[in-house]
Amino acid sequence: MHALVIGSGGREHSIVKSFAESVLIEQIFVSPGNAGTDEIAVNVIIDLKNHEAVVQFCKLQNIGLVFIGPEDPLVDGLCDSLRAADILVVGPSKKAAQLEGSKIFAKKFMEAAGVPTAKADIVNSVESTMAAAKNYTAPYILKADGLAAGKGVFICRTLEILESAAKKIFVEKTLGAAGETALLEQNLPGTEISFLVLTNGETFQALPLAQDHKRLLNKNLGPNTGGMGTVAPMDIPHYLYHKIIEKVIQPSVDQLKKENYLFYGILFVGLMIVDNEPYVLEYNVRLGDPETQVILPLIKNDIGKVFHDLAQGQLEELSFTNKKSICIVNAAAGYPGNPVKDTPIHLPIGFQPDVYILHAGTKLDANGYIRSNGGRVLNVIAIDETFEKAKNKALELNAKINFEGRQYRTDIGNYQSKRQDT
Ligand code: AMP
Ligand code: GLY
Numbered sequence: 001m002h003a004l005v006i007g008s009g010g011r012e013h014s015i016v017k018s019f020a021e022s023v024l025i026e027q028i029f030v031s032p033g034n035a036g037t038d039e040i041a042v043n044v045i046i047d048l049k050n051h052e053a054v055v056q057f058c059k060l061q062n063i064g065l066v067f068i069g070p071e072d073p074l075v076d077g078l079c080d081s082l083r084a085a086d087i088l089v090v091g092p093s094k095k096a097a098q099l100e101g102s103k104i105f106a107k108k109f110m111e112a113a114g115v116p117t118a119k120a121d122i123v124n125s126v127e128s129t130m131a132a133a134k135n136y137t138a139p140y141i142l143k144a145d146g147l148a149a150g151k152g153v154f155i156c157r158t159l160e161i162l163e164s165a166a167k168k169i170f171v172e173k174t175l176g177a178a179g180e181t182a183l184l185e186q187n188l189p190g191t192e193i194s195f196l197v198l199t200n201g202e203t204f205q206a207l208p209l210a211q212d213h214k215r216l217l218n219k220n221l222g223p224n225t226g227g228m229g230t231v232a233p234m235d236i237p238h239y240l241y242h243k244i245i246e247k248v249i250q251p252s253v254d255q256l257k258k259e260n261y262l263f264y265g266i267l268f269v270g271l272m273i274v275d276n277e278p279y280v281l282e283y284n285v286r287l288g289d290p291e292t293q294v295i296l297p298l299i300k301n302d303i304g305k306v307f308h309d310l311a312q313g314q315l316e317e318l319s320f321t322n323k324k325s326i327c328i329v330n331a332a333a334g335y336p337g338n339p340v341k342d343t344p345i346h347l348p349i350g351f352q353p354d355v356y357i358l359h360a361g362t363k364l365d366a367n368g369y370i371r372s373n374g375g376r377v378l379n380v381i382a383i384d385e386t387f388e389k390a391k392n393k394a395l396e397l398n399a400k401i402n403f404e405g406r407q408y409r410t411d412i413g414n415y416q417s418k419r420q421d422t
Helices: 010-020 051-060 071-075 078-084 103-113 126-133 159-170 238-258 291-298 303-310 387-398 414-421
Strands: 002-007 027-032 063-068 089-092 120-123 140-144 153-156 182-185 191-199 204-206 215-217 221-224 229-232 263-274 277-284 324-331 355-359 362-364 370-372 376-384
Touching: 002 010, 010 027, 010 291, 010 303, 010 355, 010 376, 051 063, 051 078, 063 078, 063 303, 071 078, 078 089, 103 182, 103 238, 103 277, 120 126, 126 159, 126 182, 140 159, 153 159, 159 182, 191 238, 191 291, 204 238, 229 291, 238 263, 238 277, 291 324, 291 376, 324 387, 355 387, 376 387
Parallel strands: 002 027, 002 063, 063 089
Antiparallel strands: 089 263, 120 182, 140 153, 140 182, 191 204, 191 263, 215 221, 229 324, 263 277, 324 376, 355 376, 362 370
16 A cells, blocks of 8 residues: 655654554655655655645555644645545544634533533633633633644733733734634643544544653743653553543543544544643644654554554554653754754664654755754654663663754653652
8 A cells, every 4th residue: 555644743754654664555655754754755745735736646646545744734624635535544524623723613612522621711802811811810821713833822921921922913913813813711730641542533542641841941941842852651540541531532532423523533632630630721633743753652553554444434452562652852953933944964873673763854955965944853762661761762862963053851751760660
């Protein structure tokens, strides 16, 4: 079978790597891909907004499975266009993708499903935001309704900061149409968990729990980012795990069914655990980045087969290794504000199956050398018996990367190491 993977990040390199190991998949195309996917697949440029062009490519190359990494094509309804042409794809319908595409749609879905979430008001101006804020306590959370490439959530310590965030969204319109409306939401202080499930809109298969580290610097300091590192499986008490299933995951999947959504894909539930109670922060309708990089290596099944089945609405029973995995993100200088691009990168050679580098924002220059091409540039992945060992192995390989100005955290895995190893 031939497969097409859409996207260009570390998540997509991870999927391509798993597809390359699948007995079902003979050839992989990636659009647009990166310098890493170029080594094991064929990078192709397709205008992803032109659905007819994607369909034509799939027909021409006899593509038996399409896997879409990022949210934009999903929210844009690419799955509907592919399915209308009888092409198998993993992902929700355009309607169901609104769970990620609109925070207000998602909040209404959560309320209909009866899952615990922060209380929120819909606002659409500075005045309505400040009026609603009277019923909330600091820090104030203001979330633009639409997709904003990770820049749509403002965590505001004071009313003054909230007012300036509301001005940015509603007056300066920095987020464009994504910021026509927004949610003002109650702050939830706690521990974040990424809980991802494969679902056919009726039942689900849980993936190992992952923990993302959103802040740029060690000890969770510095600005928010797309994610500077992950660990999996996250170790939480059994009773809490079952509470999450019972109060959040099962009712969410039941609601998909009630709404009759076509959802052969991944439901990513962003949770905040407050005093041992789970609350939904957000839904995503795709695999996470960098969650994928630590989740996929723990799955023993053939990933190509798992997703080929899922694209047909079938859920395969998953089995997992007992190992721990860790991902350290290397970001460009200037990230998350204005990442420096085109920096030359020199990588060590000779990776092992359990410690390796995945590419994210990289490209090949005219001479075939690797250069940076984005905010998050490289991922170092390590898998071992304990988080301690995985972390040490990852840091050892990380030290061999030569890439000027790179930023990375050295504390990914610390908390889990303590829980697991002492
Ligand atoms: P979201 O895109 O909704 O997940 O928000 C991005 C990040 O903002 C989350 O990963 C959290 O770290 C933070 N966040 C969002 N909503 C809340 C909330 N109600 N309380 C505390 N932190 C939040
Ligand atoms: N790592 C969070 C996300 O993929 O949205």
